[in-house]
Amino acid sequence: MYHDSLIRILAARLADAIAQVTGKTPGEVDPVLRPAGDPKFGDYQCNAAMPLARPLRAKPRDIAQRIVEAARLDDLTEPPKVEGPGFINLRLRREFLADYLRSIRAPRDEPAPDRRGLVRTATPETVVIDYSSPNIAKQMHVGHLRSTIIGDVFARVLAFEGHEVIRQNHVGDWGTQFGMLIMHYAEHPIPAGEDHDQVLAAIENDYRRAQQRFQRDPAFATAARNAVGRLQSGDPEALHIWQTVRAASRRAFLDNYHRLNVLLTDDDVCGESFYNDRLAAVVAELREKLAPGAGAAHDGARVECREDEGAVCIFFYDENGEPRFRKPDGNELPMIVRKSDGAYLYATTDLAALRYRIKELGADRVIYVTDPRQKLHFEMLFAVARAVGWAAEHVRLEHVTFGSVLGNDKRPLKTREGENVKLRELLDEAERRAFELLDQRDRAAADEGRPTEPLSDAEKREIARRVGVAAVKYADLRNDRASDYVFNWDRMLAMQGNTAPYMMYAYARIRSIYRKAADRFGTPDVYAPGVTLRLDTPAERTLALRLARFGETLDAVASELAPHILCGYLYELAAEFMRFYEACPVLKAPDDDTRLSRMRLCDLTARTLRLGLNLLGIETIERM
RNA sequence: GCGCCCGUAGCUCAGCAGGACAGAGCAACGGUUUCCUAAACCGUAGGUCGCAGGUUCGAAUCCUGCCGGGCGCGCCA
Numbered sequence: 154m155y156h157d158s159l160i161r162i163l164a165a166r167l168a169d170a171i172a173q174v175t176g177k178t179p180g181e182v183d184p185v186l187r188p189a190g191d192p193k194f195g196d197y198q199c200n201a202a203m204p205l206a207r208p209l210r211a212k213p214r215d216i217a218q219r220i221v222e223a224a225r226l227d228d229l230t231e232p233p234k235v236e237g238p239g240f241i242n243l244r245l246r247r248e249f250l251a252d253y254l255r256s257i258r259a260p261r262d263e264p265a266p267d268r269r270g271l272v273r274t275a276t277p278e279t280v281v282i283d284y285s286s287p288n289i290a291k292q293m294h295v296g297h298l299r300s301t302i303i304g305d306v307f308a309r310v311l312a313f314e315g316h317e318v319i320r321q322n323h324v325g326d327w328g329t330q331f332g333m334l335i336m337h338y339a340e341h342p343i344p345a346g347e348d349h350d351q352v353l354a355a356i357e358n359d360y361r362r363a364q365q366r367f368q369r370d371p372a373f374a375t376a377a378r379n380a381v382g383r384l385q386s387g388d389p390e391a392l393h394i395w396q397t398v399r400a401a402s403r404r405a406f407l408d409n410y411h412r413l414n415v416l417l418t419d420d421d422v423c424g425e426s427f428y429n430d431r432l433a434a435v436v437a438e439l440r441e442k443l444a445p446g447a448g449a450a451h452d453g454a455r456v457e458c459r460e461d462e463g464a465v466c467i468f469f470y471d472e473n474g475e476p477r478f479r480k481p482d483g484n485e486l487p488m489i490v491r492k493s494d495g496a497y498l499y500a501t502t503d504l505a506a507l508r509y510r511i512k513e514l515g516a517d518r519v520i521y522v523t524d525p526r527q528k529l530h531f532e533m534l535f536a537v538a539r540a541v542g543w544a545a546e547h548v549r550l551e552h553v554t555f556g557s558v559l560g561n562d563k564r565p566l567k568t569r570e571g572e573n574v575k576l577r578e579l580l581d582e583a584e585r586r587a588f589e590l591l592d593q594r595d596r597a598a599a600d601e602g603r604p605t606e607p608l609s610d611a612e613k614r615e616i617a618r619r620v621g622v623a624a625v626k627y628a629d630l631r632n633d634r635a636s637d638y639v640f641n642w643d644r645m646l647a648m649q650g651n652t653a654p655y656m657m658y659a660y661a662r663i664r665s666i667y668r669k670a671a672d673r674f675g676t677p678d679v680y681a682p683g684v685t686l687r688l689d690t691p692a693e694r695t696l697a698l699r700l701a702r703f704g705e706t707l708d709a710v711a712s713e714l715a716p717h718i719l720c721g722y723l724y725e726l727a728a729e730f731m732r733f734y735e736a737c738p739v740l741k742a743p744d745d746d747t748r749l750s751r752m753r754l755c756d757l758t759a760r761t762l763r764l765g766l767n768l769l770g771i772e773t774i775e776r777m
Numbered sequence: 778g779c780g781c782c783c784g785u786a787g788c789u790c791a792g793c794a795g796g797a798c799a800g801a802g803c804a805a806c807g808g809u810u811u812c813c814u815a816a817a818c819c820g821u822a823g824g825u826c827g828c829a830g831g832u833u834c835g836a837a838u839c840c841u842g843c844c845g846g847g848c849g850c851g852c853c854a
Contacts, residue, residue, distance in 0.1 A: 237797045464852050492852045499854050650802035658816055666813050740813050
């Protein structure tokens with residue numbers, strides 16, 4: 154059994170050797186082990202020798218040679234080669250690779266769901282992830298897409314690694330804007346109906362009308378401001394309207410989440426209103442613990458809470474006593490936690506939320522998935538949480554940002570009318586296009602006289618549904634989350650290259666092989682003890698190596714919170730499977746042993762694709 | 778003004794804890810179907826890594842400056 158990732162097994166051996174050469178302990182040295190830049194150099198390369206040349210006063214190639222001589226690698230690799238300026242090139246032995254993969258047991262011998270041989274972390278943490286967070290009384294649009302699906306991948310991956318994940322959907326369900334809506338619905342009926350998204354669209358429309366009236370009708374504006382106060386003091390009519398609007402909004406959100414195949418449920422909703430009755434206490438605590446002079450000094454830096462121009466503010470100073478944040482006029486910039494009129498702000502709510510997450514939910518780590526414009530806000534928020542003592546040193550606070558979705562004009566994606574593209578319209582369009590493509594494909598096959606497995610209309614609709622959603626999500630996740638990306642229908646649903654359908658197709662091909670195998674050979678047990686992996690051809694070996702790297706890939710995805718690394722891996726895996734598929738007949742393999750070996754490689758590939766795609770929140774399909 | 782982010786092939790993007798000639802997909806051109814789904818596979822062509830310096834045995838990657846684009850900066854969220 155191998156519980157460690159391939160790269161860690163190799164790195165440990167090399168660290169021992171480098172320690173011998175340098176006279177340090179293995180824990181002190183970095184083997185600088187990387188996947189080989191070019192397959193002709195091997196599978197991995199160790200770049201540790203070059204930087205050692207100066208301190209050891211020796212030629213890098215000589216050092217490399219000494220490392221190679223000290224390293225005990227013969228059970229894992231072919232004899233290492235020292236090449237170029239001092240690279241140590243490593244090529245894994247076929248037997249080791251086969252052995253490593255054989256330690257992945259049959260699904261029936263693993264606890265469900267399939268972990269594909271990967272063990273849970275030895276140091277589980279409680280991780281709160283704040284993501285999606287739409288505002289009520291408005292439909293979800295592309296602006297919510299990234300936070301929702303990126304945050305969802307974090308939730309899935311960290312839970313898979315064995316952490317306790319608590320999802321928090323911090324919906325915007327409180328604020329002055331609801332005064333307008335309350336006044337509007339005092340005079341008009343609140344929309345209702347079966348189609349939750351349509352109901353919410355109608356509410357959003359009413360909201361916009363109310364906003365317009367707010368602008369030009371001073372009496373209405375005053376009434377709306379008063380309505381906020383009525384809502385806060387628990388006036389039954391105001392409360393009823395607010396609750397109805399909130400419930401309608403949440404129903405529509407849940408429909409969207411379900412369709413997007415994200416994990417968020419109604420239980421994960423913990424909106425701004427949840428913190429209302431905690432705000433006063435939070436401000437009181439800040440005033441007490443961060444009173445000027447009370448000085449919870451943190452490595453010289455200082456955070457203090459005091460009144461300024463009638464507002465309760467928090468000021469930040471660095472170790473030299475200089476303000477950490479400044480306004481354009483050069484004066485210091487505080488975080489305001491209570492306005493001069495006594496009202497609280499979203500900064501106050503966020504402070505209450507962070508306190509709740511650490512002190513009551515027991516978070517060791519809090520991850521916020523929002524756009525980068527809020528960077529300054531979170532910098533302040535985290536500084537306060539540290540200074541006031543809510544976040545102990547071991548608690549990690551992270552603001553994870555993502556870029557914008559752009560249209561072809563390189564401006565944030567809008568409809569022709571200049572509105573945000575609604576999530577629902579986006580998914581409808583994706584499904585429609587996927588269905589059309591399926592039809593085209595079948596017609597083309599018929600024209601060329603190629604046989605196809607006939608699909609019923611219901612099957613086609615289901616395939617189009619899953620492919621459409623998968624294509625939208627994958628097209629987003631495959632990009633580095635920090636960078637903006639240009640949204641393009643044709644590219645996304647072209648379904649060639651690095652797209653979800655490509656990987657789903659690879660998966661469907663494997664399932665098809667297994668269906669045919671069952672017809673011809675019964676159901677062979679490819680995980681039986683006698684079945685060995687024969688990695689005789691280059692295509693088989695390449696595929697096997699990729700399969701063996703799944704563990705180290707997931708480690709990287711989790712530690713860098715980078716879904717696109719998983720996308721890249723799955724694309725390489727699918728592409729290498731496609732090459733294997735062309736080069737190595739499975740059902741018509743030359744002999745029984747080879748056939749079973751290849752079928753097992755196929756199943757390992759299918760399991761890896763399915764697990765990997767599921768971690769991205771994408772469902773596989775048996776046929777397409 | 779201060780701070781942060783971005784600039785890699787015609788297009789869309791990887792690579793950026795420094796490492797061997799800068800990778801992929803799309804588009805272009807050419808090829809593959811008696812064989813497990815051609816939503817596939819193989820091949821050709823295409824780049825002064827925004828510009829200029831610096832550090833280094835070695836820079837797309839680190840540092841500085843400049844050019845171009847975006848974002849943030851007190852009672853909104």
